[in-house]
Amino acid sequence: MLTATKPFTFTLPTDIHYGPGVVKELPGLLKSEGIRQVLVVTDPGIIKASLLDVLDLLLTEAAVNYAVYEQVSPNPRDTEVETAARMGRETGAQAVIALGGGSPIDCAKAVNVLLSLGEEKIKPFEGKGKVPRPLLPLYTIPTTSGTGSEVTFSSVINDTLNQYKMTVKSPYMAPRAALVDPEMTLDLPDHVTASTGMDALTHAIEAYTVNVANPISDALALQATELISASLVQAYQQGDHLEARSAMMLGSLLAGLAFSHSDVGAVHCMAESLGGRLDLPHGLCNAILLPYVMTFNQPACTARYARLAHAMGCSFSSDEAGAAAAISRVKELSKMVELPSFSHLRISPDDFEEMAVMSANNISTESNPRPMTKDDYLAVFQQAYAGNGTD
Known part of the structure; x- marks a missing residue:
């Protein structure tokens, strides 16, 4: 803390x-x-x-x-x-x-x-x-x-x-x-609403949990998390709903302010290596990888994940339960906006080794709340591909 x-x-x-x-x-x-x-x-x-x-x-x-x-x-x-x-x-x-x-x-x-x-x-x-x-x-x-x-x-x-x-x-x-x-x-396609909305949530969560966070970025990130988690599904289902669109826009803005004055972590390191190698949309990569990296990071920021779970409207009795609830809520939101699984992207496990090296070399790796080596990145890529590690 x-x-x-x-x-x-x-x-x-x-x-x-x-x-x-x-x-x-x-x-x-x-x-x-x-x-x-x-x-x-x-x-x-x-x-x-x-x-x-x-x-x-x-x-x-x-x-x-x-x-x-x-x-x-x-x-x-x-x-x-x-x-x-x-x-x-x-x-x-x-x-x-x-x-x-x-x-x-x-x-x-x-x-x-x-x-x-x-x-x-x-x-x-x-x-x-x-x-x-x-x-x-x-x-x-x-x-x-x-x-x-x-x-x-x-x-x-x-x-x-x-x-x-x-x-x-x-x-x-x-x-x-x-x-x-x-x-x-207001006319944003629903699949873009989904991926960019989860991208904004990724910004808020990483800004709040990286080791270079500060009190102002914390406040921005928590407010962004609350706005996005409460309005994403409605914006996805009712694209012309101005109140939901406004909450999403404000949440995205606050999350941008948060991570630009804090940093991002391993989710972005992996998404940038994935997008750079295979030219996949950055927001979609962030959104799909988020729960897997959260699972890896959880031992290093249990209390912070619990605070994020509170911002997402979850009820729980301990920090450990809150951290688990935060990860579950992220998975739930991804399903409700119908994001594809990692294995459904045009990706081959043969690329994981190279992407793990690129991720480890990313300048934001040092900000991740739990230290990550190339082998750690490789393991998370493999878990995401298998669909394991978040249940």
Whole structure:
């Protein structure tokens, strides 16, 4: 447990605008900065859902010209970052707008690094603290309730040459403003609601249990856990339910704030190796792996899992029973939103050894509440594939 004598810092560079309809504040924000040309970073799903039309009206109102890079993959690639940055330079972009889920937002952050610094390649910025100075304004408009990327200052990008996910992290990458509007999620497909919602729950649970948590991230993570666990199923079953969508959006936002000022743990290390190796959706990987990692971690954070179980509405008589209840509740939520099992992903056990090595080398492994070796990761991958270890 944390004590009040443990020092920490908490920096929040992003202005948060939250609420139904808040996306309409974008023209005023752009006008206040004197911005006349922007680069919009998005993906094909956003185009298909006609959400770019909403942005077009807002940019027209603000008398802002824009170019659109719309080819972001579910796992954004370094090549996409570099192509989009070239588009931004060629069109004279003064700012970047990210429209979409975590993939376009992460891509846009990395794009802004190259665009602002006049660089061609994102690889040299891998790691922490490699961005040397402030960047151009970045505005984020999330369309899912999952990643919290709209308020974080890191970006996870696929290194296509080496087939793994690299992280670029710097406070300079934080968006200038995040327009967090639940109405932008009302038409989200149910399977995306499921995977991104469980992704947000993963962020909250890991932020609360890693060994670098702090009192502010704890408060955010617990509130996020309560909101998400209470509203995910309704948002999944009734996609147009604004109250449920709003609770999910707020929960995702709070979870993003929590883990960006704490960290994530072994779930993300495994999901990033899985997604980087096999190009699987990050949120889905997190969601499926979560209960298996919780089972492994339980001996190291029993009391914290019990506190999370309380936030999820569980009743229990001891910390041990509470920890078990938390894991059971996560499994129950996954079933209620019909997530596939790990073995149903297009994955072969032959890949586990390599992915275990990648997971162990992830920078967030050191934050996991229970130390994990390559062999530990391998064992959890095998348990997840067999469907064992969470009953």
